Amino acid sequence: MTGKTRLLPFLLLAVSAAVACSHKPPVTQPAATPGPNQDSINAENARRDSIARADAARRDSIARAQADADKLRNAKDAATKALTQVIYFDFDSDALKDDARSSLDAKITILNANPAVRLRVAGNTDERGSDEYNLALGQRRAASAKRYLTDHGIAGDRIDIISYGEERPVATGHDESSWSQNRRDEFEITAGADQIKGAP
Amino acid sequence: MQLTQRLITCAALAACLGVPARATAQQQDTTRGVRIGLTYQPGTKPGVVVFPVSGAGGDSLQAIVSRDFDYGDRIEVIGGDAVQETARQQAAKNAVDFTIWKSLSAAAVVQISVTGSTAHVNVYDVSAKKVAASHDVPLSGAPNTEDWRMSVHAMADQIERWITGVRGIAATRILYVRGNRIYVIDADGFGEHPVSEPGTVLAPAWSPDGRTIAYSELVRTGWNVVIRDLATGREHSVTTTPGGLNITPAFSPDGQWLCYAHGVENGTDLYMASASGTGAARRVTVGRGSDNVSPTFSPDGARLAFTSGRAGHPEVYTSDVDGSNVALLTPFNFGDQNYRSNPDWSPDGRLIAFQSQLDGRFQIMTITLRDQTVKQLTSEGINEDPTWAPDGRHLAFTSSRTGVKEIFVLDAESGRARQLTHDPGARLAAWSHSTSAP
Structure with missing residues (x-):
């Protein structure tokens, strides 16, 4: 494109503007202020309502999702807590007491609802007794809990056992209040901890 | 003069x-x-x-x-x-x-x-x-x-x-556990040093020639028996019964066999394997779900003494090395609780030292094989895990008499005791055979 042809549109615009200026528009009285138009008000209100409703719905849905998430998390926490709840034994005994059975029953429900979850049961003893015999006693305590779980339908390969004997006390006193806390099975979730659901 | x-x-x-x-x-x-x-x-x-x-x-x-x-x-x-x-x-x-x-x-x-x-x-x-x-x-x-x-x-x-006329016991060493390691100390209390890597370790035992030790170590799958050559520091795990509990090893007097306790879900029984801890293991005890641990060989290698809970509480039993002819050694109702354990057969074969509860505390006792005569050797503090010196007269054991656990040596004849270790938390002593046998 040459320089002349590029200038042409601008020249045309300039001419048409000059023409327009030469015709002044007629002066008109301003129109009377229009009264409220009910239709437009209604429309506007409807629009706002609709926005508010959408907002509320969105808020509700967030809250519901939040609540659901909380519920799920609470259920997961509760399930995890129940699964890892410690059970306690009498001196030189691997017999499951009533509260230990209740705790294991709760674990069974959760294990049934969560087939991916695996547990490791660690048997522990108090400081009394022979250090060496206590390793075997701890093993028997862990095996006792495992046997209860497997007797109630939990697959044996989901439950690992180990004994720490008297090597890992939680209470270090030398009296019954410490000893009773140390005669225990601990439960560690070794697989599936992330996806744990509460029992249905 | x-x-x-x-x-x-x-x-x-x-x-x-x-x-x-x-x-x-x-x-x-x-x-x-x-x-x-x-x-x-x-x-x-x-x-x-x-x-x-x-x-x-x-x-x-x-x-x-x-x-x-x-x-x-x-x-x-x-x-x-x-x-x-x-x-x-x-x-x-x-x-x-x-x-x-x-x-x-x-x-x-x-x-x-x-x-x-x-x-x-x-x-x-x-x-x-x-x-x-x-x-x-x-x-x-x-x-x-x-x-x-x-x-x-x-x-x-x-x-x-x-x-x-009797050989001394100065040229001997004692293994024990403190904290997370096995230590060895000369019988006179000198030369103490660790002989295991850090870990959760228990129940050390000597081979008869004093060159090898065995002990239990906590691993992810449970407890392994580890055999270690003291000179080279080379270690290997006993593989005869993998997994579960493998504890309380003891070498036979001829150095050919290793007896130890193994259990998974049905109690703990004694097993016999080659001293290398490889190949197959033969089960010795039939505990039917009870705990059978802490074997000790008779000096002639023909019998075993061990702790068993088969009667509902721990007692000391004897049997032949193949598990036959089981007999309750400590059948007497002495002590205030039924708890007797950790036997160690004396080198002269006459006695078994063990621990028995009295007033809620363990004390060291001996019992004669011939007529089951029991003798109490300690009364101060809690005293556990006796191990005979090769002279059949001295015993090392864990004692809390100073307020913390230390290894003490007792002359069973005179009653004279001396403190062997001087750092708190020493336990589970094992006295070597003579390192200078003629």
Whole structure:
């Protein structure tokens, strides 16, 4: 494109503007202020309502999702807590007491609802007794809990056992209040901890 | 110094030292061979003077030998500055004046001189006024090194045999657990050092030749028995029963077998494997879900003693090594709770040491195999896990008598006890066989 042809549109615009200026528009009285138009008000209100409703719905849905998430998390926490709840034994005994059975029953429900979850049961003893015999006693305590779980339908390969004997006390006193806390099975979730659901 | 003057000095010395006059009849009992003929009688120990030692490391050597005699509890070392001064003069002149030593109730005089890496030992019989034994004994390494100390202990043990007829136990070591490691310590409390990597470790045991140890170690799958060569530090796990609980190893007296406890979900039983811990293991006990742990071999290797909970609480049982002929060893209702465990068969085969609860505390006891006579050896604090010295007379065990757990050594005959370890938390001692068996 040459320089002349590029200038042409601008020249045309300039001419048409000059023409327009030469015709002044007629002066008109301003129109009377229009009264409220009910239709437009209604429309506007409807629009706002609709926005508010959408907002509320969105808020509700967030809250519901939040609540659901909380519920799920609470259920997961509760399930995890129940699964890892410690059970306690009498001196030189691997017999499951009533509260230990209740705790294991709760674990069974959760294990049934969560087939991916695996547990490791660690048997522990108090400081009394022979250090060496206590390793075997701890093993028997862990095996006792495992046997209860497997007797109630939990697959044996989901439950690992180990004994720490008297090597890992939680209470270090030398009296019954410490000893009773140390005669225990601990439960560690070794697989599936992330996806744990509460029992249905 | 005139002879009369010296005699007076020594007589006064004897009075000051409170050395009891000994039965001369006993001292005149001479027997054939190198023995002087002093048979140990309870409450009567032959007095021995150890002369100052000339040559490299002489002072240490004299101190070590004297302490070894003292810890052996069969010899009374006659000491004190005046005695040593007299002994030094006689050693310098190489002339033993028996009259003086007899007046001090000494039965024997031990004279040692070191030339290079050889110790020349003369043991004099004071009553017979003659040399009872004369030997050259090789020493290992430079004075005061660990090897040298052990060779001096071996010499002391040999001299003790010449004097009393019974070999000493100075050239032995004791394994024990403290914190997260297995340690070894010489019988005189020196030379302590760790012999395992850090970990959760328990139940150390010696092979008969003292070159190998076995112990239990916590691993992800449970407990493994680990066998370690002390010289090279090479370790391997026993693989005969993988997984679960593998604890309380014990080597057979001939060094061929390893007996240990294994359990997974149906109680813990004893198993017998080759000493290398490879191949197949043979089950020894049939505990039917109970716990069977802590085996100990009879000295002839034919029998076992072990802790079993088969009757509902821990008791000590014996059986043949193949598991047959099981018998309850501790059937008596003694102690306030039914809990007896951790047997250790004495080297002479007559006794089994074990722990039994009394007033809620474990105490060390022995029981005779022949007629089940029980004897209580300890009463102070909590005392656990006895292990016999090779002389069948001393025991090491865990004691809380100082307020913390330490290893103590007890002379079962005299009741004399000494503290072996001096860092809190020592437990589960295992006394080696003699490291200087002839």
